[in-house]
Amino acid sequence: MRRRSVTFAAVGAAFAAGVVVGPIVGAWAQDPGGRAETYRLLNLFGDVFERVRAEYVEPVNDRDAIENAIQGMLSGLDPHSSYMNPRMYRDMQVQTRGEFGGLGIEVTQENGYIKVISPIDDTPAARAGVKPGDLITHLNGNSVQGLSLQDAVEQMRGERGTAIRITIRREGTDRPIDLSITRAVIRPQVVRFRLEGNDIGYIRLTSFNERTESGLRNAMTQLRQQAGGNLRGIVLDLRNNPGGLLDQAVQVSDDFLSQGEIVSTRARRPEDAQRWNARAGDIAEGLPVVVLINSGSASASEIVAGALQDHRRAIIMGVKSFGKGSVQTVMPIPGNGAMRLTTARYYTPSGRSIQGTGIEPDIEVLATREDAQQVAAARRDREADLRRALTNDNNTPGHAALPPLPPLNLPAGVVDQVQRMPAEGAAAFDPTKPETDFQLQQATTLLRTLAAVPAPQRRAAR
Template sequence: MRRRSMTFAAVGAAFAAGVVAGPMVAAWAQDTGGRAETYRLLNLFGDVFERVRAEYVEPVNDRDAIENAIQGMLTGLDPHSSYMNPRMYRDMQVQTRGEFGGLGIEVSQENGYIKVISPIDDTPAARAGVKPGDLITHLNGNSVQGLSLQEAVEQMRGERGTAIRITIRREGTERPIELSITRDVIRPQVVRFRLEAGDIGYIRLTSFNEQTEAGLRRAMQQLRQQAGGNLKGIVLDLRNNPGGLLDQAVQVSDDFLDQGEIVSTRARRPEDAQRWNARGGDIAQNLPVVVLINSGSASASEIVAGALQDHRRAIVMGVKSFGKGSVQTVMPIPGNGAIRLTTARYYTPSGRSIQGTGIEPDIEVLATREDAQQVAAARRDREADLRHALRNDNGRETPAAPPLPPLNLPAGLTERIQRMPAEGAAAFDPTKPETDHQLQQAIQLLRGIAAAPNGQRRAAR
C-alpha cells in the first residue's frame, strides 16, 4: 500500500514555536485541497494552543500538548487509529516479534473504559481469570476515564515481577472485581497442538505474529507423525485470537488453499487496492477442516476464517466473530514515533466486508448454556459496539456479496451437532478437552465426514 509522506512533525514544530502560519503550513493546507478553510482551521488550532500555553493553571509541555492533540485527532477517527510516541513504537515492534512485558491482554476502548477483547493463553491475565468482554475501570485504584488507550496500555505494561491492581466490571456480576496481577515477560506460545483421540489434529493459534505460520507448519508435520498416517481431520481453533499481522493471516490461509483469492483490501483511492491469491500446496492434504471462532476472534482471525469459509475449504463453527474488518498501516514519523492509521477495509474472497458484522459460523455451537441467554438478550461485545467504529459498506459503495454455496455435508450430520452443552454438563476446564463443548462437536463433525462414503467426503471438502 502506498504511503503518503506525513507533515505532522513540521506542523507541530511551527505551532510549538508560536507560529500560526508560514510557507510550509500554507503549502500543506493547499496540498490537502482544503485551501483557505483548512488554513483557517490550522489558525484555530494555533490559537487554542497558544491560549493553553499562556493561560492553563500550570505550565504545559509543548511536546505533550502536541502529542495529545495528534492522539485526539486519530482516536476520534475510529477505535484502532492512534499515535505512538517513540517508546510505544518500540514496544509495538517488540510485540509483533512475539515477546513483550506486561499482563497479556488484547484491549480496545469503550465509553472511556478499557475493554478486554481477549486474554492471551498462559499469561498473567489469563491465569488471573480475566475474560473477553470485561471492562477495566481502574488501574491501581485510579480511574481509566480520561486516559487514551495507549496511555492505559502503557500503564499495564512494566517490568517482570511488578504487580498492578486492576478493577473489572463484568456483565452479570453486581460488584466490581478486584484483581492483583504480577507482570511477566509475555512470550505467548502462538501455536499449540495435540492429537485428539489418536486421529484428529487440534491446532490452536493464539495470535498472528511473526512466528505464527512457521509454527503452524511445524504443528502439522508433528501431528502427522504422531498419528502415524491415520489423521482424519483438523480442528483450527481461532477462538479468542485477537489477530495481528496481515501477512501472517494471508500465509496461514494460503497453507490450506491450492488456489483462488485469500483477501483483498480497498483503500480511499482505487489505485491503492490490493489482492492476495493462494499459491499451490495444501499442508492438510485435503483433510477436512473445522475452524472454531467466537466473539473474541478478530481481525487476522477473521481473514483466515472468511477465506476458508468462502472457498468451502473449512466448516466454520462456534459463534459470530468480533467484526474488525479494517486494516491499520503503521507510518513511522522520523524521530517522533509513528502513527497507526486505518487505511483500508478488507474483504473476503466472495467480496464480503465483515466490518462491524463479523463472520457468521456455518454451524452455530454455543460454549455454555448461559450463552443462549446472552444471545436472546442481544448482548453484544463486538466491533460495532465500539465508539467511532468504522461503518460497513456492504451493498453501498460495493456490490453485495453473493450467498455462499451450501456445505454439502453427509445427510443428517449437521442435525447430530448439539447446539449447546447438555443440562448439568461439567463446567469448562481448559486442562480437560472433554469439557470443551465446541471442540467436542467439531471432533464429532470431522468423524462424521471421515466415516461418509468417498463422494460425500469430497463434497464436504
C-alpha cells in the same frame, strides 16, 4: 515495502501492526482549493495551544500537549487509529517479533473504560481470571476515566515482577472484582497443538505474529508423525484470537488453499486496492477442517475464517466473530514514534466486508447454556458496538449484490450429529481439561462423522 496489520488498536499487551517504511508526506497537493481553510484551522490550533501554554493553571509540557492533540485527532477517526510515541513504537516492533512485557491482554476503549478483547493464553492476565468483555475501571485504585487508551496501557506495562491492582466490572456480577496481577515478560506460544484421541489434529492459533505460519507448518508435521498415518481431520481454533499481521493471515489461509483469492483490500484511492491469491499446495492434503470462532475472533482471524469459508475448504463452527474488517498501517514519524492509521477495508474472496457484521458460523455451537440467553437477548460485544466504528459498505447504494455462499453440501445426517449447546448440568469449561470444551468436542464429533462417510461423498462435502 509496506506491511499492514489487522490487529486491535492500542493494546495493553499488544500485537504488532504493519509498517510503512519512510516518513509521512503531505497531501495538500491533492486538494489545492482547500489550503486557505486548512491554514485558518491550523491558526485556530495555534491560538488554542498558545492560550493553554500561557494560562493553564500549571505549566504544560509542549511535547505532551502536541502528542495529546495528535492522539485526539487520530483516535477521533475510528477505534483503531492512534499515535505511538517513540517508546510505544519500539514496544510495537518488539511485539511483532512475538515478545513483549505486560499483563497479557488485548484491550480497546469503551465509554471511558478499558475493555478487554481477550486475555492471551498462559499470561498473568489469563491466569488471574481476566475474561473477554471485562471492563477495567480502576488501576491501582485510580479511575481510568479521563485517561487515553495509551495512558492506561502505559500504566499497565512495567518491570517484570512488579504488581498492579486492576478493578474489573463484569457482565452478570453485582460487585467489582479486584485482581492483583504480577507483570511478566510475555512470550506467548502463538501455535499450540495436540492430538484429540489418536486421529484428530487440534491446532490453536493465539495471534498472528511473525512466527505464526511457520509454527502452523511445524504443528502439521508433528501431528502427522504422532498420528502415524491415522490423521482424519484438523480443528483450527481461532477463538479469542484478536488478530495481528495481515501477511501471516494470508499465509495461513494459503496453507489450506490451492487456488483462488484469499483476501482483497480497498483503500480511499482505487489504485491502492490489493489482492492476494493462493498458490498450489494444501498442508492438510485435503483432510476435512473445522475452524472454531467466537466473538473474540477478530481481524486476521476473520480473514482466515472468511477465506476458508468462501472456498468451502473448512466448516466454520462456533458463534459469530468480532467483525473488524479494517486494515491499519503503521507509518513511522522519524524521531517521533509512529502513527497507526486505518487505511483500507478488507474483503473476503466472495467480496463481502465483515466490518461490523462478523463471520457467521456455518454451524452455530454455543460454548455454554448461558450463551443461549445472551443470543436471545441480542446482547452484543463486538466491533459494531465501538464508538466511531467504520460502517459496512456492502449495502451502500451502487454496491453490487453479493452472491450467496456455496452450500456446505455435507452428507445427509452429518450436521444432525452436532449439538447446539451443552446438556443441562454439563461440567463447566476448564482450559486444562479438553473434555470440558463443548465446542471442541462437537468439532471432533463432526470430523469423525465425516471420516466415516465414503470418500466420494467426503470430497463433495469439502
